[in-house]
Amino acid sequence: GAGVSQTPSNKVTEKGKYVELRCDPISGHTALYWYRQSLGQGPEFLIYFQGTGAADDSGLPNDRFFAVRPEGSVSTLKIQRTERGDSAVYLCASSLTGSSGGTEQFFGPGTRLTVL
Amino acid sequence: GENVEQHPSTLSVQEGDSAVIKCTYSDSASNYFPWYKQELGKRPQLIIDIRSNVGEKKDQRIAVTLNKTAKHFSLHITETQPEDSAVYFCAAYGTNAGKSTFGDGTTLTVKP
Numbered sequence: 554g555a556g557v558s559q560t561p562s563n564k565v566t567e568k569g570k571y572v573e574l575r576c577d578p579i580s581g582h583t584a585l586y587w588y589r590q591s592l593g594q595g596p597e598f599l600i601y602f603q604g605t606g607a608a609d610d611s612g613l614p615n616d617r618f619f620a621v622r623p624e625g626s627v628s629t630l631k632i633q634r635t636e637r638g639d640s641a642v643y644l645c646a647s648s649l650t651g652s653s654g655g656t657e658q659f660f661g662p663g664t665r666l667t668v669l
Numbered sequence: 670g671e672n673v674e675q676h677p678s679t680l681s682v683q684e685g686d687s688a689v690i691k692c693t694y695s696d697s698a699s700n701y702f703p704w705y706k707q708e709l710g711k712r713p714q715l716i717i718d719i720r721s722n723v724g725e726k727k728d729q730r731i732a733v734t735l736n737k738t739a740k741h742f743s744l745h746i747t748e749t750q751p752e753d754s755a756v757y758f759c760a761a762y763g764t765n766a767g768k769s770t771f772g773d774g775t776t777l778t779v780k781p
Contacts (some may be wrong), residue, residue: 584767586767586769593773593774594673594760594774595760595772595773596771598768598770598771601768603767609768611766612678614740644713657703657715657718658715659715662711662712
């Protein structure tokens with residue numbers, strides 16, 4: 554079946570603009586995760602959804618970042634007033650459940666965001 | 670919060686040799702420890718994982734060991750092949766199963 558998909562694959566924007574990044578998880582996966590990966594570093598946790606609700610958003614850097622998952626499937630990461638420091642690859646992952654003890658996460662290909 | 674340190678940052682081995690990558694974590698409540706392989710420009714892919722109630726797990730040429738007392742876990746790759754060349758990341762998940770902390774990665778190069 555289809556894996557996790559993310560659109561767009563690349564996004565170039567100007568400082569101060571608003572961007573939306575989309576994630577389509579694997580069908581039936583109730584848990585969805587957003588990460589940010591800068592060059593030479595590991596993925597940095599941003600937010601985790603269990604169903605429609607954000608179970609943990611403690612990784613969001615500040616209030617310019619917001620994510621939604623209104624129907625418990627597709628998720629959108631929204632970044633307002635983008636800054637050059639927001640440039641990174643944004644990864645989405647999904648897992649069958651978010652149960653305690655961890656379950657395998659399947660990553661999408663990422664969206665490379667460049668803020669000029 | 671959780672802190673994960675990964676060593677070494679780069680590792681070069683000859684084909685057929687073994688490779689070992691180590692991670693330490695700070696939160697004793699962490700209970701799930703996956704390892705991911707990421708090839709250049711590709712997405713991370715899970716290669717093996719271990720839970721806190723297990724000390725060792727093996728899958729063909731790959732094994733992971735966990736020492737809860739010392740709060741460290743290691744990835745062991747035996748009989749390395751050139752296609753094992755990639756960046757490897759460890760991660761630790763706490764009692765909130767969704768939140769994870771990743772190491773900074775190890776670039777493994779296997780020379781033919």
